[in-house]
Amino acid sequence: MLENAIEHWNYIVPLVVRPESEADFEQLVSHLDALLDRVGDDEHHPLIRLVDIMSDAVSAYEAEHFREPMGKGIDALRYSVANDYPYITNSQVAFSSYKS
Numbered sequence: 001m002l003e004n005a006i007e008h009w010n011y012i013v014p015l016v017v018r019p020e021s022e023a024d025f026e027q028l029v030s031h032l033d034a035l036l037d038r039v040g041d042d043e044h045h046p047l048i049r050l051v052d053i054m055s056d057a058v059s060a061y062e063a064e065h066f067r068e069p070m071g072k073g074i075d076a077l078r079y080s081v082a083n084d085y086p087y088i089t090n091s092q093v094a095f096s097s098y099k100s
Contacts, residue, residue: 015050018057025061032058 005012019025032054039045 016053016057019061022065025058025065028054028061029058 014024014027015031019028032051035047035051035054039047039051042048
């Protein structure tokens with residue numbers, strides 16, 4: 001088993017180490033998405049441990065590079081809209097309050 005891992009290490013390492021750049025991160029996320037398509041929600045799938053390793057690497061990179069600011073709920077919503085939907089400008093977003 002070890003000999004196989006050594007022989008194929010160049011193919012394995014990008015999947016199991018923490019990304020060093022945004023390009024590495026995007027590639028890892030793409031590979032993780034493809035793996036999740038294959039594994040689905042089968043927690044007994046032979047590749048589920050690889051999903052866990054890759055997910056941990058993605059989460060660690062996100063925690064270090066994509067921190068969300070602390071603040072009020074409306075600030076979090078504005079931040080989310082600005083980052084997840086950059087084509088929407090502040091002037092297009094109307095926040096209103098209502099009474100229950």
